[in-house]
Amino acid sequence: MRLWAIILLCFLASCAESPKTTSDQKQEEQMQFKSKKVIYQVFTRLFGNTNTTNTPWGTLEENGVGKFSDFSDKALEEIKGLGVTHIWYTGVPHHALVTDYSKYGISADDPDVVKGRAGSPYAVKDYYNVNPDLANDPGKRLEEFQELIARTHRAGLKLLIDIVPNHVARNYEGASTPEGKRPFGADDDVTLVYKRDNDFYYIPDQAFQVPDIPEEFKPLGGDAHPLSDGYFDENPAKWTGNGSRLAKPNFNDWYETVKINYGVRPDGSYDFDTLPQGIDEEDHNVHYQFWQDKDVPGSWEKFRDIAWYWQEMGVDGFRFDMAEMVPVEFWSYLNSHIKAKNPDALLLAEVYNPSLYRDYIKKGKMDYLYDKVELYDSIKHIMQGHGWTDHIPVVQKGLMDIEHHMLHFLENHDEQRIASPDFAGDAEKGKPAMVVSATISTSPTMVYFGQEVGEPGAERAGFGSPTRTSIFDYIGVPQHQRWVNNKKFDGGQLSEKEMALRDFYQRLLNFTVKSEALMGAYEEIHFYNKEHTPGYDHRLLSYVRWSEREKLVVISNFDAERSYDCDLKIPGHIVQNWALEDGTYSVRDALYGEENVLEIKEGVGHIPVKLEPLQSYIYAVGD
Numbered sequence: 001m002r003l004w005a006i007i008l009l010c011f012l013a014s015c016a017e018s019p020k021t022t023s024d025q026k027q028e029e030q031m032q033f034k035s036k037k038v039i040y041q042v043f044t045r046l047f048g049n050t051n052t053t054n055t056p057w058g059t060l061e062e063n064g065v066g067k068f069s070d071f072s073d074k075a076l077e078e079i080k081g082l083g084v085t086h087i088w089y090t091g092v093p094h095h096a097l098v099t100d101y102s103k104y105g106i107s108a109d110d111p112d113v114v115k116g117r118a119g120s121p122y123a124v125k126d127y128y129n130v131n132p133d134l135a136n137d138p139g140k141r142l143e144e145f146q147e148l149i150a151r152t153h154r155a156g157l158k159l160l161i162d163i164v165p166n167h168v169a170r171n172y173e174g175a176s177t178p179e180g181k182r183p184f185g186a187d188d189d190v191t192l193v194y195k196r197d198n199d200f201y202y203i204p205d206q207a208f209q210v211p212d213i214p215e216e217f218k219p220l221g222g223d224a225h226p227l228s229d230g231y232f233d234e235n236p237a238k239w240t241g242n243g244s245r246l247a248k249p250n251f252n253d254w255y256e257t258v259k260i261n262y263g264v265r266p267d268g269s270y271d272f273d274t275l276p277q278g279i280d281e282e283d284h285n286v287h288y289q290f291w292q293d294k295d296v297p298g299s300w301e302k303f304r305d306i307a308w309y310w311q312e313m314g315v316d317g318f319r320f321d322m323a324e325m326v327p328v329e330f331w332s333y334l335n336s337h338i339k340a341k342n343p344d345a346l347l348l349a350e351v352y353n354p355s356l357y358r359d360y361i362k363k364g365k366m367d368y369l370y371d372k373v374e375l376y377d378s379i380k381h382i383m384q385g386h387g388w389t390d391h392i393p394v395v396q397k398g399l400m401d402i403e404h405h406m407l408h409f410l411e412n413h414d415e416q417r418i419a420s421p422d423f424a425g426d427a428e429k430g431k432p433a434m435v436v437s438a439t440i441s442t443s444p445t446m447v448y449f450g451q452e453v454g455e456p457g458a459e460r461a462g463f464g465s466p467t468r469t470s471i472f473d474y475i476g477v478p479q480h481q482r483w484v485n486n487k488k489f490d491g492g493q494l495s496e497k498e499m500a501l502r503d504f505y506q507r508l509l510n511f512t513v514k515s516e517a518l519m520g521a522y523e524e525i526h527f528y529n530k531e532h533t534p535g536y537d538h539r540l541l542s543y544v545r546w547s548e549r550e551k552l553v554v555i556s557n558f559d560a561e562r563s564y565d566c567d568l569k570i571p572g573h574i575v576q577n578w579a580l581e582d583g584t585y586s587v588r589d590a591l592y593g594e595e596n597v598l599e600i601k602e603g604v605g606h607i608p609v610k611l612e613p614l615q616s617y618i619y620a621v622g623d
Contacts (some may be wrong), residue, residue: 003189003599005244008067011535013278017359018035022532023436023576025194026592034519035320035513035514035515035516035519036085036442036444036445036512036513036515036518036519037085037086037346037437037444037445037513038082038083038084038085038086038444038445038446038447038509038512038513039084039086039087039088039160039348039407039444039445039446039447040079040082040084040086040087040088040446040447040449041087041088041090041091041378041412041413041446041447041448041449042087042088042090042449043066043091043092043121043130043413043449043469043471044066044089044090044091044092044134045065045066045091045133045134045474046066046152046449046469046475046477046480046604047066047071047072047075047116047449047480047484048066048067048069048070048071048484048487049063049065049066049474049476049481050065050476050481050484050486050487051063051065051476052223052476052478052481053076053476054223054459054475054476056460056461056462057117057221057223057461057462057473058117058462058473058474058475058488058597059099059117059118059461060099060117060118060133060474061475062474063473063474063475063476064476065118065133065134065135065474066134066404067134067135067144068134068135068136068144068145068147068148069136069144069148069471070124070487071148071151071154072151072457072487073151073153073154073320073490074268074488074608075487075489076152076154076155076157077152077153077155078489078490079108079157080155080157080576081135081146081506082452082502082505082506082509082510083156083506083508083509083510083511083512083513084157084447084448084509085158085513086157086158086159086160086316086317086346086444087146087152087157087158087159087160088159088160088161089159089160089347090162090319090413090445090471090557091121091131091134091162091471092119092121092129092130092131092134092145092161092162093121093124093126093127093130093131093161093163093164094122094124094125094126094127094129094130094132095119095120095121095122095123095125095131095169096109096113096114096119096120096123096125096169096170096171096256096393097109097114097117097118097119097131097132097133098111098114098117098118098119098220098225099118099132099133101132101539104132104138104139105175105510106132106138106175107171107173107175109169109171109227109230109445110171110212110227110232111212111219111220111225111227111228112219112227112228112229112230112231112232113166113169113170113171113232113255113256114219114256114584114599115256115463116461116462116463116464116470116471116472117220117459117472117474118133118472118473119174119460119464119472120256120400120471120472120476121162121471122162122164122167122257123167123168123170123256123257124164124168124172125167125168125169125171125172125173125174126166126167126172126173126174126175126176126177127163127174127177128174128176128177128178128306128309129141129142129175129176129194130142130144130145135508142176145313146313146314149314149315150314150397153314158316158317158346159316159317160315160316160317160318160319160346160348161314161315161318161319162206162318162319162320162321162323162498163303163306163307163318163319163320163321164320164322164335165260165303165320165321165322165323165326165330166240166241166259166260166321166322166323166325167242167254167257167258167259167260167328168184168257168258168260169256169417170208170232170234170238170255170257170258171232172184172185172256172258173185178309179286181302181305183185184199184200184260184302185198185200186197187526188200188202189541190202190204190236191204192204192268194261194265195268196261196263196271196272196297197297197298198261199243199260199261199299199302199623200238200239200258200259200261201238201239201258201259201261201266201296201422202236202237202238202239202241202244203236203237203238203247204236205236205247206235206236206237206247207233207235207236207237207247207388208233208234208235208237208238208247208248208256209235209237209247209248210230210231210232210248211248211249211250211253211255212250212251213251216253217251217463218330221564224508227418238258238259239258239259240253240254240255240257240258240259241253241254241256241257241258241259242254242257243259243325243411250458254550255481260299260326260565261297261299262297262299262300262326262327262330263296263297263299263300263327264319264327268342270327270329271297272294272295272296272297272300272327273294273296273329274329275290275328275329275332275363276290278333278361279363280358280359280362281362283338283357284335284339284340284343284365285336285339285341287332287335287336287365287534287608288331288336288337288339288340288353288393290304290332290336291332291333291336291337295592296333300330300333300334303334304333304334304337307334307337307338308337308338308341311338311341311342311345312341313360316342316345316346317345317346317347317348317367318338318345318346318347318348318351318600319348319349320347320348320349320350320366321350322350323349323350323351323360323364323366323369324350324351324352324353324356324360326362326429328356328360328363329363331349331360331363331364331365331366332363332364332365335347335364335365335366336365337495339365340420346367346372347365347366347367347368348366348367348369348407349364349366349368349370349567350366350369350370351366351369351370352370352372352373353373354373354374355404357369357399357402357406358401361402366405366540367405368405368406368407368443368444369405369406369407370406370407370409371399371406371408371409371443372409374395374398374399374406375392375395375396375399375406375408375437375440376408376409376415378391378392378395378409379392379410379436379437380423380435382433382558383418383423383424383429383430383558384423384424385432385560388538389526389539389540389541389558390526390527390530392436392440392526392536392541393524393526393527393541393543396440396441396522396524397524401443403442403443404441404442404443405443405521406441406443407443407445407446408438408440408441408443408444408445408446409437409445409447409448410430410433410434410444410447410451411447411448411451411512412432412446412448413448413468414468415468415472416457416467417450417451417455417456417457417467417468417469418430418433418451418454418466419454419455419456419457420456420458420466420467421456421467422612423468425455426560427451427453427454427455427501428454428560429453429558429560429614431501431504431614431615431616432541432556432557432558432560432614432616433556434504434505434508435508435554435556435591435616435618436541436554437507437617438512439512439518439552439554439618440507440543440554441522442518442519442520445509445512447505447509449477449480450469450477450479451479451492451505452501452502452505452506453468453480453481453482453483453494453498454479454497454498454501455477455478455479455480455500456471457469458478459475459476459477459478461473461474462477467490479494479498481493482494482495483498483502504591506591507591508591511590511591511618515545515550515552515590516547516548516550517545517546517547517550517551518545518552519544519547520545520547520550521546521547522543522544522545523543523544524542525542525543525544525553525568525571525574525575526540526541526542526543526568527572528569528571529542529569532569533566533567533568533569534566534567535564535565536564536566536568539557539559539562539564540556540557540558540564540566540611541555541556541558542554542556542568544570544574546577546578550620551578551599551620551621552618552619552620552621553568553570553587553607553617553619553621554589554616554617554619555568555609555611555616555617556615556616557611557612557613557614557615557616558614559613559614560614561608562610562613563611563612563613564610564611565610565611566609566611567604567606567607567608567609568607568608568609569604569605569606570598570604570605570606570607571604571605572603572604574605575600575603575604575605576603578621580598580600580605580621581600582600582601582603583599583600583603584597584598584600585597585598585599585600585621585622585623586598586622586623587607587619587620587621587622588619588620588622589617589618589619589620590618590619590620591616591617591618594613594617596608596609596617598617598619598621607619
């Protein structure tokens with residue numbers, strides 16, 4: 001069709017439309033409105049466990065275990081009310097564990113290649129089924145998970161589960177693999193170290209040997225078990241998950257897992273098509289089309305089918321473990337196929353090498369990556385008292401081109417709890433850090449269950465040591481259990497301090513998901529105030545956020561002992577950008593509603609700020 005004809009048709013169509021009412025315009029604005037995402041990570045088998053025994057290396061019967069059913073309508077309503085938009089159910093796929101489920105037709109797992117008694121969620125044994133620990137009736141575990149999906153959606157939440165692409169359990173079986181599909185390794189030529197369509201790498205003519213395990217990590221704490229004999233039958237041996245090529249890996253290797261082959265030869269060269277120049281600037285549709293006529297390794301197709309399987313069940317997205325250990329071309333392939341099914345699927349990846357961030361976002365089509373090495377590590381040092389806030393604006397500037405894609409968090413299952421003595425020793429020290437983490441960029445915020453009530457991760461669960469809530473053993477999570485309150489999910493057993501901390505998280509997160517400014521512009525005013533404001537120093541941090549209709553001034557005090565009383569200044573160019581004239585404007589703290597004033601004098605803004613230790617203000621500028 002010629003251009004003039006298109007213009008004419010558009011003109012006639014616009015004439016035929018009825019005039020837009022104020023209501024129509026408001027609806028359009030709401031449709032265009034983008035808001036922050038808040039992801040609530042739950043370790044699924046721990047969330048609803050009310051057993052407080054906490055015996056090291058305790059059995060399921062001794063220490064208890066949470067179930068899918070614990071995520072009741074009430075529990076999900078409370079999670080949603082915290083300000084959450086997405087829930088990441090960690091540990092859902094069926095992984096290797098020691099509890100006996102043989103009466104349900106589930107094969108036994110060997111404790112010699114299982115970490116802890118409950119097992120690592122990152123040693124998946126069957127990608128087409130779920131952890132039997134999580135079901136009231138393990139024989140109907142998949143149906144119970146489907147019911148959880150329905151409850152989650154009914155609560156207005158979207159959900160993620162894990163996909164662990166780099167490795168699977170040493171004893172991967174894929175017993176629930178659908179007809180017409182093949183489990184990992186089922187058709188491998190085990191006589192070869194490498195073959196493109198083998199799913200694993202092999203060490204021909206050598207049998208696997210269990211590593212030498214230190215006494216404190218002996219399987220099951222040394223308890224007797226029919227299969228705990230220092231032997232696991234794997235011949236020939238496979239490469240270990242972290243890439244170890246030893247038939248007898250070291251204890252610090254990921255010996256409970258085996259590495260997946262993505263068509264990467266042992267010398268590191270690729271046995272598949274690479275991405276063409278310029279495709280990093282294209283969307284997932286172009287990537288999807290690129291792969292349609294390409295011959296890809298079998299493991300790629302297996303993971304595509306796994307992702308599609310869970311999507312068809314209603315899963316809204318995935319968290320990918322150790323994504324940087326897998327070629328970026330695979331991510332282009334997998335993520336474009338996921339997005340072909342659901343363009344709104346949320347794809348979150350663990351990548352710790354900043355030099356790879358842009359490749360995994362642009363070429364790999366990831367939505368979000370962990371901002372650990374940059375923001376998290378910087379904030380942790382500040383919380384511990386030996387870091388300067390000066391570093392945060394520098395980090396933010398360096399990531400500005402990809403800031404939306406960098407997920408912010410202060411806790412997750414891999415990291416120490418804030419309240420642990422080895423981290424900050426006090427959950428209150430997470431308050432200014434949480435304000436900054438949640439408001440400095442347009443990126444999503446993630447909270448780990450129990451973080452909002454100050455869980456310190458002090459339990460000695462078995463495999464591993466305190467400071468992190470165990471992911472390997474059956475355990476109760478004490479502060480969180482007080483919020484669960486015998487499954488009333490009302491915080492009825494929390495102390496006043498714990499209740500106040502959760503109230504802080506609820507106020508902050510609910511504000512972030514409603515604020516337009518937090519999806520708008522950012523500029524630091526920290527260095528301006530260091531230069532122009534007496535009493536302002538490297539334990540404070542300040543910046544501004546704004547949209548057309550909302551202007552925010554954020555200031556946080558990271559010092560746990562010192563109060564600050566200073567005249568916070570807004571530089572002239574920001575005042576001019578905000579179209580503020582000399583005079584006085586009201587400002588109101590978005591957290592607790594405290595009123596203050598912003599005075600513009602000779603084009604520079606002034607807010608008299610009194611900050612108690614660990615206090616923050618998010619001032620919204622009024623008329």
